[in-house]
Amino acid sequence: MDKYKVILFDLDGTLSDPKAGITKSVQYALHKMGIYEPDIDKLECFIGPPLQVSFAEYYNFDEANSQKAIDLYRERFKEKGMFENELYSNIALLLKLLKEQGFILVVATSKPTVFAEQILKYFNIDQYFELIAGSNLDGTRASKTEIIQYILDKYTEYKLGDFIMIGDREHDIIGSINTGIDSIGVTYGYGSFEELRRSNPTFIVDNVDQLKDILMGSKVK
Secondary structure, three states: OOOOOEEEEOOEOOOEEOHHHHHHHHHHHHHHOOOOOOOHHHHHHHOOOOHHHHHHHHHOOOHHHHHHHHHHHHHHHHHOHHHOOEEOOOHHHHHHHHHHOOOEEEEEEEEEHHHHHHHHHHOOOHHHOOEEEEEOOOOOOOOHHHHHHHHHHHOOOOOHHHEEEEEOOHHHHHHHHHHOOEEEEEOOOOOOHHHHHHHOOOEEEOOHHHHHHHHHHOOOO
């Protein structure tokens, strides 16, 4: 079997654990808008989905207030939040191995591309990725479906069966289904097993070693 050729990785909750940086930046934005949330654990729901979606869903912000909150969030995130972050165990080793085996690695994140690039460089794993695809700062291309489709349009020499999307939230899996590619849901991030199961990924794994087994298994002939 030599199935997958292009591997798409979500960033937050899949490559790295961004909890402190994201939740504290959301907390900062809410405080600036008169909402005090002392428990950052309650803000984990902001990890993964586009910020526009989360501010509207969890705080009933209209479009204008959502944009204001995003601007405030970015004030803190640009200065320190993006670096309050750590790679999951064995991720760097996995990326190195996959690259050496000839896979094309791509980041597919709802985070703005400019921030994703800085984070990957900070962790010194940018070298493993051929493309880093995120959202635009103006809020466009924010859904995972749009981001995956953007990537597919960049690799038209490959068929849909050559691609696989890896992520920890239902948005990653739904995006892969909408674009016709396989997916792996990882439970070590911020989506529950039930959330992932309900979204119907091709595979579900609990750790990076299981992820490696599936991806490297696709290279066995």
